[in-house]
Amino acid sequence: MTMSPTSARAMPDIARDAEPGAAGQLDWVGMDEIAVPVRLANPDGIIVQSPARVAAYVNLKRADARGIHMSRLYLHVDRHLSSEPLTPCSLRRLLRDFLDSHADLSDRARVGIRFDHMIRRPALASDNSGWKTYPVTINASMDASGFAVEVETEVLYSSTCPCSAALARQLIQEQFDADFPEGQALDRHQVIAWLGSEAGIRATPHSQRSSAHVRVRLAAGFDLPIIDLIDLIESALQTPVQTAVKREDEQAFALLNGQNLMFCEDAARRMQEALDADERIVDFWLRAAHLESLHPHDAVAYASKGVEGGYLASQLD
Incomplete structure (x- = not known):
């Protein structure tokens, strides 16, 4: 009997079936640099979307297991981050799905999301x-x-x-003392003009x-x-x-x-x-x-x- 391309058939699952070459628990296993959009609500309630890079991980607590289900992490990331605004509640649901889909393998999960946030400034x-x-x-x-x-x-x-500013002020004081010696009558307009000249800002911090x-x-x-x-x-x-x-x-x-x-x-x-x-x-x-x-x-x-x-x-x- 010829099997059609759409017929269901058993496919090998090496991560589930094969024994690891060396047994041991792993702190974190997952994926990094997942490209996905994230949605954020501005203070005015408008939803903005930004391209992001995501790291998704669970631990591997079973020393006898070959690996985790990478595709499950990816699908959870894609579904959650593409469909709802980013909030602590949405992140909690995402991590809960990580753990529920790896219930026999993991008891810790984490996600990191990196993006550029643009703000218009006056x-x-x-x-x-x-x-x-x-x-x-x-x-x-x-x-x-x-x-x-x-x-x-x-x-x-x-x-x-602050140190540079103090040193600059000292030099300006010295220049003022040289340009307006003691005993010389000060003309207010002359002093104002001096302050606006290069001589009046002899040094800058x-x-x-x-x-x-x-x-x-x-x-x-x-x-x-x-x-x-x-x-x-x-x-x-x-x-x-x-x-x-x-x-x-x-x-x-x-x-x-x-x-x-x-x-x-x-x-x-x-x-x-x-x-x-x-x-x-x-x-x-x-x-x-x-x-x-x-x-x-x-x-x-x-x-x-x-x-x-x-x-x-x-x-x-």
Whole structure:
């Protein structure tokens, strides 16, 4: 009897049937760099879609099993992330499906989702606006201890060195003393003109593009505060990089830099204070890196919430 192409037939399942060459439990098995779209709800309720890369894993607790069911992980990722907005609830359902489909093999699951989130930002002073891209990573895990979600992002900002600013002010003072010697009557208009000349800004402090890398673990009962987290960091630092810039915007940016002189330690403490005060965040880790214009190396500071036993507390990258 000839079997038609559509007839059901048994197919070999090596992962299920074959014994492993060497027995042993494995911490994680799965796939990385899965291309899939993710959907996010903006604060105004509009759903936006972004291309993402996903890592999906379960552990392999049975030492005698050859492998897991990779295709099941992929199909769960595709179905969940393509059809519903990304929320802690949707991530919980996804991980539950990972474990239910590997009930005889696994008791731990995790997923990591990386994408770029675009936000339209207004200019500082003009009526213009432009798009800023923020890299976002969402990690979720499920095991016997429960379900956990983390959000990670990076914010670029400008940092002006307080030491350099003080040294520049000293040189400006010395130039003023030389140009307006003691005993000479000061003319207000002459002084104003001097302040607006190159002589009046004999030295400038060095500033540089800087990076704030932040990772937070969320408390139960909250949605994914992606934009809120970005806004929180930018508000703490006060000098996020800009998109659309006219002269009035550049002047406003210079004013913000002058009013927010900071070492990397200052930047880290500003973010630490802001994150520590947010009830949605139960643990955090942050890194402030100033990509020095004075040195060929970077100035870096780390901070964390310091939750006892929290794995975020000791991470350096």
